[in-house]
Amino acid sequence: MWKHVAANALTLLVVALVVLGGVLVMGQRMFYAEGPLEQAMCLRVEPGANLRTVARQLDEENAISSPVLFRIGAQYTERDDRLRFGAYLIERGASMDEILDTLTRGGASTCGTEVVLRVGVTRSEFLARDLDPETGRFEEILRVSVDADERPEELEEFIGGTDTRFRLVVVEGVTSWQVWSALNAAPFLAGELADVPQEGRLAPGSYEVRRGQDRAAVIVDLATRQETILTAAWENRAENVPVSSPEEALILASIVEKEAGGPLELPQVASVFYNRMANGMRFQMDATIIYGITRGQGVLDRPIRRSDIDGATERQMHGQVAFNTYVIDGLPPTPIANPGRAAIEAVLNPDDTPYLFFVADGTGGHAFATSLAEHNRNVAKWREIEAQQRSQ
Numbered sequence: 001m002w003k004h005v006a007a008n009a010l011t012l013l014v015v016a017l018v019v020l021g022g023v024l025v026m027g028q029r030m031f032y033a034e035g036p037l038e039q040a041m042c043l044r045v046e047p048g049a050n051l052r053t054v055a056r057q058l059d060e061e062n063a064i065s066s067p068v069l070f071r072i073g074a075q076y077t078e079r080d081d082r083l084r085f086g087a088y089l090i091e092r093g094a095s096m097d098e099i100l101d102t103l104t105r106g107g108a109s110t111c112g113t114e115v116v117l118r119v120g121v122t123r124s125e126f127l128a129r130d131l132d133p134e135t136g137r138f139e140e141i142l143r144v145s146v147d148a149d150e151r152p153e154e155l156e157e158f159i160g161g162t163d164t165r166f167r168l169v170v171v172e173g174v175t176s177w178q179v180w181s182a183l184n185a186a187p188f189l190a191g192e193l194a195d196v197p198q199e200g201r202l203a204p205g206s207y208e209v210r211r212g213q214d215r216a217a218v219i220v221d222l223a224t225r226q227e228t229i230l231t232a233a234w235e236n237r238a239e240n241v242p243v244s245s246p247e248e249a250l251i252l253a254s255i256v257e258k259e260a261g262g263p264l265e266l267p268q269v270a271s272v273f274y275n276r277m278a279n280g281m282r283f284q285m286d287a288t289i290i291y292g293i294t295r296g297q298g299v300l301d302r303p304i305r306r307s308d309i310d311g312a313t314e315r316q317m318h319g320q321v322a323f324n325t326y327v328i329d330g331l332p333p334t335p336i337a338n339p340g341r342a343a344i345e346a347v348l349n350p351d352d353t354p355y356l357f358f359v360a361d362g363t364g365g366h367a368f369a370t371s372l373a374e375h376n377r378n379v380a381k382w383r384e385i386e387a388q389q390r391s392q
Contacts, residue, residue, distance in 0.1 A: 027069055027072070027073075030065055030066065030069055030096070031069060031070075031073040031095070031096050031097055032095050032096075032097050033095055034093045034094075034095060035063060035064055035065065035093055035094050035095050035096060035098075035099070036062050036063070036064070036065055036093075037061070037062065037063040037090060037091075037092055037093060037094060038062075038092060039092055040089060040090060040091050040092050041061055041063060041089075041090050042087055042088070042089060042090075042112060042131075042163075043057060043058070043061075043063075043087070043088050043089075043090050043103075044086075044087050044088075044112075044163060045083060045084065045085045045086060045087075045088065045103060046085060047085040048085075049083060049085065050083070051070075051071055051074055051080050051081075051083065052067075052071065054083060054103065055067035055068075055070045055071050058070065058090075058099065063090055063094070063099065064096050064099065065096075069096065070096050070099075070100075073096055073097065073100065074100055077097075077100070079100050079104045082104040083103055083104060084103065084104060084105075086165065087112035087163045087165065088102050088103060089102075089131060090102065112130075112131065112161075112163035112164065112165060113128060113129070113130050113141075113158050113161055113163060113164045113165075114128070114129050114130075114131070114138065114164070114165050114166070114167055115127070115128050115155075115158050115159055115164055115165075115166050115167070115188065116128075116129065116166075116167045116168075116169055117146070117166070117167070117168050117169070117182055117183075117186050118169040118171070119168070119169065119170045119171060119174050119178055119179050119182045120171045120174065120178075121171055121173050121174055121178075121299070122299055123145060123146075123147075124145070124146040124147070124178060124181070124182040124185075125143055125144060125145050125146055126142075126143070126144045126145075126146060126151070126155060127140060127142070127143050127144075128140075128141045128142040128143075128154070128155055128158040129141055141154075141158070142154055142155055142158070146181075146182050146185045147185075156187075159187055159188055164211075165208065166188050166208070166209045166210070166211060167206060167207065167208050167209065168183075168186075168206070168207045168208075168209050168218065169205075169206045169207075170202065170203070170204040170205060170206075170207075170222065170338070171204060172204040172257055172338070172339065172340035172342075172343065173204075173254075173257045173258055173337045173338070173339070173340075174204065174337060174338055175199060175291075175296030175297075175336075175337050175338065176196055176197045176198065176199045176200070176201070176202055176296065176338060177196050177295070177296045177297045178296065178297075178298075179197070179202055179219075179222070179338070180193050180196045180197060180219075183215045183218060183219070184215065186215075188209075188211050188212070189209065189212070189213055189214070189215045189218065190212050190213065190214055190215065191214040191215045191216050191217075192215065193215045193216060193219065197219050197222075197223065198223075198334075199254075199296060199334050199335045199336065199337070199338070200226075200250045200251065200253075200254050200334065200335025200336075200337065200338055200339065201223050201226050201227070201250075201335075201338070202219070202222040202223060202226055202338045203222050203223075203225035203226035203229055203338070203340075203341070204338055204339075204340045205225070205340075207221070207222075226338070229341050229344060230246050230249070230250055230344055231246070233249070233341075233344045233345050233348045234246045234249060234348060236348070236349075237249075237348035237349065238348065238349045238350070241274075241347075241348055241349075241350070242274055242277055242278070243347070243348075248331060249344065249347050249348055250335050250339065250344065251331045251332065251334065251335045251336075252270070252273060252331060252347050253335075253339035253343040253344045253346070253347040254335035254336045254337045254338070254339045254343075255273070255283065255285055255287060255288060255325075255331075255332075255336060256269050256270050256273070256339070256343050256346060256347055257337055257338075257339040257340065257343040258285075258287035258336060258337055259285055259287055259358075260343070260366075261360070261364050261365035261366050262364065262365065263342050265365060265366060266342055266343050266346035267346040267349070267350050267351040268351050268353055268355065268358075268368060269346075269358065269366075270346045270347045270350035270351070271350045271351045271352065271353040271355060272353070272355045272356060272357070272358055272368070274350055275353070275354065275355060275356050276356060277330075279356065281356070282325055282326060282327075282328070282329060283325035283330075283331075284325055284326045285325050286304055287336060287337075288323045288324060288325040288332055288336055289304055289308050289309065289323070289324050289325075289326065290304070291323050291332075291336035291337070292321065292322065292323030292324050292332075293308065296336070296337070308324075309324075309326050310326075310327070311324045311326070311327040323336065353368070354370045355368040355369065355370055356369065356370060356371070356372075356375075357369040357370075357371075357372065357374075357375035357378075358375075359375065359378050359379050359382050360382050361378070361381070361382065361385075362381075362382065362385040367381070367382075
């Protein structure tokens with residue numbers, strides 16, 4: 001009898017284990033399977049929210065098939081205590097695993113109104129834009145110059161919105177003064193930047209920033225990123241690159257950034273400078289003259305004059321000639337802008353070309369030449385294009 005009971009108990013145990021195993025397999029499949037959400041939604045995770053609260057929100061929106069399984073999956077994958085507050089776009093059909101990944105990975109939140117501070121070479125501006133949940137694309141609502149005398153009330157409402165997130169976009173080739181000036185004008189940041197950061201030491205890019213974030217902390221982040229980029233590029237530089245230090249590479253990269261017509265040209269333009277160095281030629285770049293005059297505080301509001309190129313005595317007294325590569329040999333004393341990663345890497349891994357000259361070709365790029373005669377022909381073509389553009 002006892003054998004019969006034991007056999008039945010063992011059978012029941014085996015059946016229970018099989019059932020449990022089946023439940024686990026089914027639960028795992030449900031956790032990673034496409035979810036029931038029929039239209040993308042914006043989920044707001046408030047500061048201090050816990051997993052149970054978020055699971056309930058998702059269940060009410062029919063974004064998950066089981067709040068219990070959602071919580072169990074979060075615990076099993078060790079993400080139950082890693083929720084990040086913010087506004088997030090939950091895609092149509094997102095699995096519970098994908099939703100958890102969105103809510104716990106940190107970084108940029110992906111939903112709601114976004115106010116962008118864009119620091120550009122010719123102007124800096126605030127942009128307000130909304131994310132369309134159906135297309136996943138931002139639609140621009142408003143664009144205002146940072147230097148505007150008054151900001152529209154609509155922009156102020158966006159800045160004060162509880163679901164608004166903020167982004168800083170630093171364009172390649174901007175100066176440190178431009179970044180410093182724009183950050184000081186950003187009403188959603190805190191603290192004060194007393195000193196302009198070192199030229200060239202800020203990494204261009206797109207960064208999410210927090211409301212109330214300290215301006216000095218933003219600068220430290222940009223500087224740390226640029227140092228990391230420069231260090232890595234220096235360690236992976238090509239053999240026999242004729243710059244003696246990372247600082248020299250940064251200075252040259254800033255000139256390449258200002259003179260190149262786009263990312264594809266960067267290694268070619270870098271090669272021109274190295275070929276000039278090998279031939280004992282000066283760089284003779286207009287961008288260095290402009291920086292010597294403006295010190296990076298905005299754009300030059302007039303054409304370059306012959307006296308600027310020659311480096312007149314009165315400007316030598318103000319140190320402007322130190323940046324004039326028509327007058328000095330080699331590199332100026334500091335970078336003339338903040339170069340991006342591609343420009344830094346191009347300087348340390350340039351193309352191998354015979355080019356010594358380049359001039360604009362009217363398409364946004366440049367015509368390169370190996371001889372002065374060829375270069376002069378290219379310059380003549382460019383003058384014709386300029387004349388045609390002025391007459392239109």
